[in-house]
Amino acid sequence: MPLRNDRDVDGETEAGPQGGVQSVDRALAVLEILARDGDAGVSSIALEMNIHKSTASRLLASLVNRELVHQDSERGKYRLGFGILRLASSIPGRLSLVREARPVLEGLAEKFKETVNLAVLRSDYAVNLDQAMGPSTLATYDWVGSLTPLHATSSGKVLLATLPPDERERLLTETGLPARTPRTITDRAELERQLIKVARDGYGIVKEEFEIGSNAVAVPIVSHLDLVIAAISISGPAFRFDPEAMPELVEELRQAGRRISTRMGHADA
Incomplete structure (x- = not known):
């Protein structure tokens, strides 16, 4: 052409x-x-x-x-x-979210010595609004402003799991399930089974699905309207960071999600 x-x-x-x-x-x-x-x-x-x-x-x-x-x-x-973030931050709700979540992110990063991210759903992706890194974190990449695939990230799975079925169907049909690594879930039925588990357990885990050598776990943040508005995640090198073997970390992350939800006005958090 x-x-x-x-x-x-x-x-x-x-x-x-x-x-x-x-x-x-x-x-x-x-x-x-x-x-x-x-x-x-x-x-x-x-x-x-x-x-x-x-x-x-x-x-x-x-x-x-x-x-x-x-x-x-x-x-x-x-x-x-970063101009993209500057525009996004003009939205009052997101400004408030970043402000209220920041001390919680920093506390998690300090305690667990890993990278902590705050993400929201935007344009069919999970976009990272803020990040805190632990003092001994090996990774140095700044994920703030990055748009990541929903089906291959822990935050993305948490955000997907709470969408109405018709909206999730539309989104996944439009974006597809492209493989980021050999471990990425590319089968729709398998992804749906995982999302049911995420909704039931209240957290989502990925193991080298977005990046080889990196694992992550995320939990939802809920607004005063009882709607999931964001996800908070902890990620780290696969050789030392296995969320399934760290129930105390998962519980701490869930408590952190509830604290941020409370700051955002969720009465039952």
Whole structure:
């Protein structure tokens, strides 16, 4: 298929009235690609969007200037920037959630010496709003702002398990169950069985399903309306972190989820 030029279907250039709308649409498409893939280069973005490489470069440069996109200085690829979080934080509910959860996250990270994350459901992904790292944590990756697949993460499974069946059906049909590792659950029936267990037990576990060498466990955070609004997780290296063998950690995490829920107004937390 030949590449389109910089004119839209009405023949307007990007500088014209229709072109302005087209540029916004294309910029949003770039953000969606980066949210889905984690990072991408100019060429791959241009190819997927069926636009010239120069057009993709201009779009990325504009997004970088707004801090919505960040370019890796070593690899040259682009990923979502902290400007995305700045926009998300303008939503009062999420601002309150991060503020109320922060001391609990820090306490868990200090006690268990592992990485603790706070995630919410956004655009069919689990997006990490905040993170606390223990003093001896081996991992150094900052997950704040990262969009992760629901079916392959502990927070994602907790968020999925509480969705109405029709909404979960729509979401999983649209996103599919792509394999992140050889251990990722890609069978729909098996995933549904796991989600039933998550809903019953009140926590979700993944073992090297998102990343080889990394395990995690998550619990829900409930609002004053008795709705699950977020999940809090603890993750660590698989060689030392096995949530199924650490019932005291799981119980501590559940208590932490209840404390944050209480801070968010949940009367029965």
